Amino acid sequence: MSFTAFLAARALAQDAPLPPPPPPPPSQEEIDQLLREAEAEAGQPAPPPPPPRGGANLLNPGITAFGDVVGQVGLGPDGLAPGSTMYLRSAEIELRADVDPFAKAGAVIAFEQEAPDLAGGPGEGFEVGPEEAYIDLVALPARLSLRAGKFKLPFGTVNRTHPHDLPWIDVPPSIEILGEEGLNDTGASVGWLLPLGPAALTLTAGAFSGEAFDEDNLRANIAALGRAELFVGAGSVDIALGGSAYGDPATGDDPLAGVDLTFKWRGSTRQSVVLVGEAFRDAAGALAGYGAIQVQPARMIYVGFREDVGDELVHNLYLSYYTSEFLRVRVGGGFAPSSGTGTALAQLTFVWGAHPVEPWWVNR
Numbered sequence: 001m002s003f004t005a006f007l008a009a010r011a012l013a014q015d016a017p018l019p020p021p022p023p024p025p026p027s028q029e030e031i032d033q034l035l036r037e038a039e040a041e042a043g044q045p046a047p048p049p050p051p052p053r054g055g056a057n058l059l060n061p062g063i064t065a066f067g068d069v070v071g072q073v074g075l076g077p078d079g080l081a082p083g084s085t086m087y088l089r090s091a092e093i094e095l096r097a098d099v100d101p102f103a104k105a106g107a108v109i110a111f112e113q114e115a116p117d118l119a120g121g122p123g124e125g126f127e128v129g130p131e132e133a134y135i136d137l138v139a140l141p142a143r144l145s146l147r148a149g150k151f152k153l154p155f156g157t158v159n160r161t162h163p164h165d166l167p168w169i170d171v172p173p174s175i176e177i178l179g180e181e182g183l184n185d186t187g188a189s190v191g192w193l194l195p196l197g198p199a200a201l202t203l204t205a206g207a208f209s210g211e212a213f214d215e216d217n218l219r220a221n222i223a224a225l226g227r228a229e230l231f232v233g234a235g236s237v238d239i240a241l242g243g244s245a246y247g248d249p250a251t252g253d254d255p256l257a258g259v260d261l262t263f264k265w266r267g268s269t270r271q272s273v274v275l276v277g278e279a280f281r282d283a284a285g286a287l288a289g290y291g292a293i294q295v296q297p298a299r300m301i302y303v304g305f306r307e308d309v310g311d312e313l314v315h316n317l318y319l320s321y322y323t324s325e326f327l328r329v330r331v332g333g334g335f336a337p338s339s340g341t342g343t344a345l346a347q348l349t350f351v352w353g354a355h356p357v358e359p360w361w362v363n364r
Contacts, residue, residue, distance in 0.1 A: 061097035061105075064353030066090070068164040074118035076341040082120035087113055090164065092131070094355060102139040108132040108162075118343070131162075131184065143195075148188035154204050154227050155183050155244040156260045156278050165358050167274070167294050167304050168318050169330055169345040174288035174310050177280040178256060179212050183246060186211075189225065199232045213248040223248045224255075238264045253283040264362060272296040272362040296362065304332075312338045326351045 068089045074081025091111040099105050110131040114124045134149030152160050159182040163171055175182050189206030210223030229242035240262045247255025263275040273296070279289035288310035296302050300322040308314040318332030333344040 061095040062354035064094040064096075064351060064355040066092040066094070066162075066164055067348075067350045068092075069348045070115070070169060071346040072115065072118065073344040074341070075344070076339070081118040083116045083118035085116055087116060087123070089113055089115070092162070092164075094353075096354070099135065103135050103137050105135045106132060107134075143193040145191045145193075146188065147191075150186040151184070153183040153185055153206070153208070153225055153246065154189060154191075155225065155246055155256075156242065156258045156280075157262060157276060158278065159183055164349050167292070167302065167320070168306055168316065169332055169347040170316075170334070170343075172278075172290040172306065173308055173314070174278070174280055174290050177282045177286065177288050178246075178258075183212060183256075185209055185223065187223075198234060199230060202229045202231070203227070204229075210248045213251055221248050221250050236266050238262075238266075247283070251283075254281075254285070256283065257281045266362060270296070270299045274362055294362075302362075306334075308334070312336050 068091070069086065070089045071086040073084040090113070093109045095105075095107045095109075097105055108131040109129075111126050111128050112131075113126050116123050130150060132149070132151045134147050134151040137146040137148075140146060152162075154160055155178065158166065158172060158175055159178055171182075185208040187206055187208030189204055191202055191204045194201040194203070204225070204227040206225040208223045208225060210221040213223060214221050223246060225244070225246045227242060227244040229240060232239045240260075242260045244258045244260075245255045247253065258278055258280045260278040261276070263273075265273045272294075274294040275292070276294075277289065277291035279287065281287050290306055290308045292304060292306035294302055294304040302320040302322075304318040304320070306316040306318070308316065314334045314336045316332065316334040318330060320328060320330045322328050328347075328349045330347040330349070331345065333342060335342040
């Protein structure tokens with residue numbers, strides 16, 4: 001007689017209810033999800049979900065495609081700007097996979113088009129290339145992590161984010177202090193996580209090719225990056241405060257420097273508030289920055305305001321509507337009081353594959 005049958009016979013003999021069956025053990029997918037949530041609470045960016053287990057896709061990477069269509073209308077003292085039009089800003093293919101139990105890899109192939117000049121003139125057409133291609137070592141001791149390859153440098157907040165994932169249609173003009181498209185370089189960075197009770201401190205150091213400082217490759221050079229970021233979480237509130245520096249010691253110039261602050265409150269899946277701001281200083285001492293707020297009044301609606309500070313003050317307002325995680329419509333624009341010029345913008349972003357559109361890391 002089996003043990004279960006014995007228990008049943010004993011319970012019937014004693015006129016007692018059967019003991020409840022033991023709970024089933026957690027699946028591997030549930031364990032992976034709990035680990036990702038724990039890493040996120042500790043202040044680490046949660047890694048992507050693992051690839052499907054078993055079947056024909058076991059050895060294939062997760063593939064995602066992004067489309068980003070933008071329309072722009074320029075208005076000024078002379079009326080409608082000649083560069084008012086629609087264009088495909090980018091089409092991207094993203095690949096992610098576990099290389100082995102100790103490493104993960106990612107790559108982004110981008111087809112990008114510069115925004116047409118509102119003053120008119122011919123467009124620049126598409127540029128095609130690997131925007132990112134890197135590997136993450138995830139099993140290093142002493143809470144260390146390492147990323148090597150070509151990737152968006154961990155400098156500030158917006159620089160690490162692809163334009164279609166931002167809470168605004170356009171990229172803040174202050175980012176141009178870091179370069180025409182921000183800092184995206186080839187090299188390696190090492191991060192160290194230091195838990196501090198309800199907080200966590202991450203320290204990052206990296207060495208890169210320094211192409212931003214020597215685009216013509218006229219000399220041997222290497223650029224150094226340093227970043228410190230403090231994360232604090234308390235209930236529905238998360239706060240991150242960071243400082244970054246990036247420069248080429250061979251030039252003798254002051255490094256690019258920046259400070260950033262992000263505040264997030266998530267009352268529920270239908271309500272959230274995000275405050276974010278950054279300030280930058282270039283090697284010549286020029287300053288620029290922005291401050292923004294985004295409010296979520298309903299499950300699929302986000303309203304945002306951004307103030308740009310630099311060569312001129314610009315007020316920006318945006319409204320985002322998600323028909324689903326994979327399709328977003330956004331309208332907005334900016335106005336510069338000093339020049340009396342304004343821009344109206346519209347955006348359609350669609351995703352198919354393994355990675356949905358992210359509403360600025362809130363209630364995703």
